[in-house]
Amino acid sequence: MSADAPEHQPGVAPSVDPSITPSAPRTQRPGVVSGQARRTGGRRSADNPHVDVSRKPKHRRTSTEPRRRELLQALGIFQRATPDQLWKLTRPGNRHDRLTRDNLLDLEDHQLVRIESTGEGQRQVWVLTKRGHGEAKQLLEPKGIRVSVLRKQEYDPDTGELLGTGYDDHAAAVTSTAAELHRAGIGHRLGFQTEIGHRLGSGFVQRADLVVRAPEAGVPVLLVEVDRRTEDAHELVAKLRRYWEWGRLLPKDADKSKVDLVRSRPDAIEHVDHDKRLWRRFYPPTGREGLVPVAFVFADTTAAKVANAVKVLEGAGRRYWAPRRYDSLYEKAVTALDYRQAVPVVITTLEKLQEHGADAAVWRRLGRDGEQTLTAALDNPDGHALYRAQEARAEAEDERRRAAEREARRPVCSRCGRKFSDERWEEITVHRTAVRAGHKSVCGPCRADDVARQEAAADAARLEAAEPPEPQDVPDPDRVRGWFRRRN
Structure with a gap:
């Protein structure tokens, strides 16, 4: 050390020139040069004087207004989706998703959508921007369709990484299920809703992953629960x-007499028509017996x-999906089942749909063997229609049997051998007429002949009694007088 240099005092930190102080490592946010503060005011015209920032980008040649509107609607409902899912949700008739990707790029140029993340196989996940979310609201809310929550673009303050970019596998499976249904013509993209709550009497809200409304396909309403086997089967x-x-449940404004009836007996709700229940305030009639159908x-x-989950559902959940026997007078003849208080449950896998x-x-209906189409699985061929037919046939057969038994008991006339008519049979059977029925062993015509003979004899007797007596021989008055003439 030089003699002219100041002596270092122990315990005192030496001064260091700031120009040579090593800077701490710092990770900049995307798009920000190291050492440059991030701008919050957007782009300025001074950044590049040769570019007119006020000029809006032109639409691509393959982009059309209807396609852009369809994509905004789909993202407004499902929040996040891949180009493949959006293709099936908007234009499933196209052979591939190239036009969908072109329209997404066009919407990105207009700052309506953005790529949130890129997953395996370069799978891009698209979401709405704040501006696109506003346009989706204008398209959906007038139709009474709830818009999903905006995915905000937020960054980690320490690492600068974009937050919330993970595409949940469950959400992806829900969107893929809706896409496959729409691709098959079951439902319209505007007929899908996600995370719809159903509030119970206890206050608990059961949210359906997907609600499908497809009346044109024979499915007026279907509640879909998507499970990746992350839940226990008993939770299902x-x-x-x-x-x-x-x-x-009954609605809050239900008739007081019905409310009192339901409170008096636990099973009294079964005697309340479905049109008077709460679920009919939210969903249309299903067109079939039972409550709102559920698909797992x-x-x-x-x-x-x-297979294990289905076994648990069929066993532990039998009370909720299984039909009952009808309470009929013809128990042996009626094999139909009563589905009116049951929840129709169908099962399938996303892999089979794809x-x-x-x-x-x-689709497999709980309680049945084999797989069917969705409408066939939801139908009840052994339900109320079969019950009415079997009840009518059993009643007709019972009437024929009773008629045959009655015919076998019908009396036979002891005089002419003919069977009694219904009127004559009733005449000799009913107490008030039996006393005047005459001989009970003769039929009506023979009885009529007897009555006719009796009446003829009575008429003859009356006529005979009414005729004057025949005149007797009367002597001549003069002659008589001559016999008793007094002689003078």
Whole structure:
């Protein structure tokens, strides 16, 4: 050390020139050069004087207004989606999703959508921007369709990474299920709703993953629960129970007599028509017996796990989905089942929907063997229509049997051998007429002959009694007088 240098004092930190102080490592946010503060005011004209920032970008040649509107509506409902899902939700008739991707890029140029993340296989997940979310509201809210929550673009203050970019596998499975249904012609993108709550009497809200309204396809309403086997099978039974309980609730403005009736007996709600219940305030008639149908769609799981879940649903949830026997006078003749208080439950997997299509025979109804199409699985061929037919046939057969037994007991006339008529049979049977029925062993015509003979004899007797007596021989008065003449 030089002699001219100041002596270092112990315990005192030496001064350091700021120009040579090593800077702490710092990670900048995307699009920000190191050492430059992030701008919050947007782009300025001074950044590039050769570019007119006020000029709006032109639409791409392959982009059309209807397609852009469809994409905004789909993202407004499902919040996040891939180009493949949006293709099936908007234009499933196209052979591929290239036009969908072109329209997404066009919407991105107009700052209506953005890429939130890129997953495996370069799968891009698109969401609405704040501006696009506002336009989606204008398209959906006038139609009474709820718009999903805006996915805000927020960054981690320390790392600068974009937050909330993970595309939840469950949400992806729900969107894929809706896409496959729409691709098969079951429902319209405006007929889908996600995370719809159903409030129970206890205050608990059971939210359906997807609500499908497809009256044109024979499915007026369907509640869809998507399960990736992350939930216990008994939790699925609990969900089914909650839907069953919600279907048995009365609205708040229900008639007081019905409210008192339901409170008096637990099963009294079964005597209240479905049109008077709460669920009819939210959903249209299903067109079939029973409550609102529920579909369990399993995704990203094995066949063994699906079979185990179905076994638990069929066993522990039997009270909620199983039909009952009709209380009929013809118990042996009526085999139809009463579905009026049951929740129709159908089962399938997302892989089957993607491989065969939602309109194929890939749906299984709890309590049945084999797979059917969705409408066939929801129908009740052994339900009320069969009950009415069997009841009518049993009643007609019972009437024929009783008529045959009555005919076998019909009396036979002891005089002419003919069977009694219904009138004559009733005449000799009913007490008030039996005393005047005459001989009970003769039929009506023979009895009429007897009555006719009796009346003829009576008439003859009356005529005979009414005729004057025949005149007797009267002597001549003069002659008589001559006999007793006094002689003078």
